[in-house]
Amino acid sequence: MKKRTKIIIGVVAVLLVGLFIVPRLFFGGNQEVPVDKAAEAEDYGIDYFEVPDIEQVYINGIVQPEQSEAFAKDEKMSSKPEIKVKNGDIVEPETELFTYEDKEITKEIETQTNTLSKLNTKKQNIYNKWNRAIDTYNKTKEEERTTTGAAIDEQHQAEIDSVDEEIFFSNETIADLSTKQYITTKAKFKGRVTIPEVKDANAPILRLTSEGLYVAGKVNEKDLMKIAVGQEANLSVVSSGTNVKGKISYIDDNPPEAQANQTDSEASGSGASMSNYNVKLSLDSLEGIKNGYHIQATINIGESKPIEIPKKAVHEEDGKKYVLVNDFGSVIRRDVQVSEEKEDKVTISSGLESADRIIVSSKKAVKEGDLIGETNQTAETKE
Structure with missing residues (x-):
């Protein structure tokens, strides 16, 4: 026999031995080579109701509040805001939320207050001086008097009037500054207050969100x-x-x-x-x-027409009604609202989607999350 022929026969023999031995090494001597799992899939024997395709x-x-406002810190203010509400409060419109104190205006008020105090002291000193002048006038002999009592009164009254004018101006200034000393922010709508727990640079002072x-x-x-x-x-x-x-x-x-x-x-x-x-x-x-x-x-x-499905397809758990649906081979749960019940039918007002394949019954119990495939149905009910 030629060398080339011997080599060919040897290769064929090795391949035949490999086909016989390798499966046994991996799957055991008494086991068969695995077959397609889909072929062994269990028959659930499911009856379906198919929602009309519309x-x-x-x-x-995403759910959002009808009104919402976040209040950022005013960088122009050197003071910290004084928050007037608490986290979770429900507030009405015009409720004070927080207040800033304008430090510069506070200093101006202090300056004007000191000026006012000095003016009042000056006024008192003029009255004292006036009284002394009257006393001196009364003690002076008539022939030695260089002025009249009326002249003394007129002079000191003019001084008092001048100081009173300055006092009035100072009080007006303080009153005007007081209206600007505290800047208050009020709620524009009814809502719930949320105050961030973490006070970083980007966090708002608070948020107000409507309940709607x-x-x-x-x-x-x-x-x-x-x-x-x-x-x-x-x-x-x-x-x-x-x-x-x-x-x-x-x-x-x-x-x-x-x-x-x-x-x-x-x-x-x-x-x-x-x-x-x-x-x-x-x-x-x-x-x-x-x-x-x-x-x-x-x-x-x-x-849109009401959807009637078999009553036995509806399940209930914790007061909620639901159905099981074959969603491309996977069992999912859909919570539904039932508007009317008959002997063997119920009317579903919401919760179902077009072309849903509702599981009405099955030979083997199925539950949410089961994988049942698309080829296991034994009957299909349509309406």
Whole structure:
């Protein structure tokens, strides 16, 4: 046999041995090579109810107070502000929040006060001098008097009048300065006081935020013409799933100025393909809603009909009703509001999204967070 033929036969033999031995080394002699897990996936035998697919506009936003004001320290003032309220106070309009003392004006008031004191002393000295002059006049013999009593009175009265004029001016100056000595800032609206715990250079003296809240969101130019002020919206808190009703209260017809001034080349370079417009949504209820929460609002376009689903698809926990939804193979929970209950049906007023696949029943119990795949359904209920 030729050397080349021997080499070929040897290589083939090694490959055959490798195919037989290597799997056993890794997976054990009595185990089979793993097969595709999807092929072994358990059949949950799920019955679904599919929410009708309707056109919807989604608006992502953040809960914000209707009115808010942060009061920064006045760098022109050398004194520290005296805060007149406490952290957490609910204050009415015109409530004093904090006061500055103008040190320069305080010095002027002190100067004027010292001047006033000296003038009063001067006035008293004139009266003393006047009394002595009268006494001297009375003790002098009539033929030796060089002036009359009336002349003495006139002279000293003129001096008193001059000092009184200076005293009046000084008092007016002090009164005017006193109105400027303390600069008081008052609340412009009813709200809650927040005083920062950390007093760094950038921290405001305090913040005042109204108790009324709204959702500040954005809608792109593609959906702008589909929505209108007054349109109802279903709002869901991203972190907790809490659902509330609301309405569109404001739509800005102009994009933000920086975005409006962007050129086509700048827009394409930054990856922006559409303008976004500011939208405000009111909240029918503030239960479970806090300032800063992230919200997803869903607006149904066109006529919206009540959604009836099988009663057995609705679960309840801690007083909250919810359904389980197959979200691309993962079981998620949606909190829902039930407006009407019948024998085997319930009407859902909020909480569901278009084309949601609600789990009605299953052969094997499923729970939030389970991975069940998209091919395990055994039946699908539509309406």
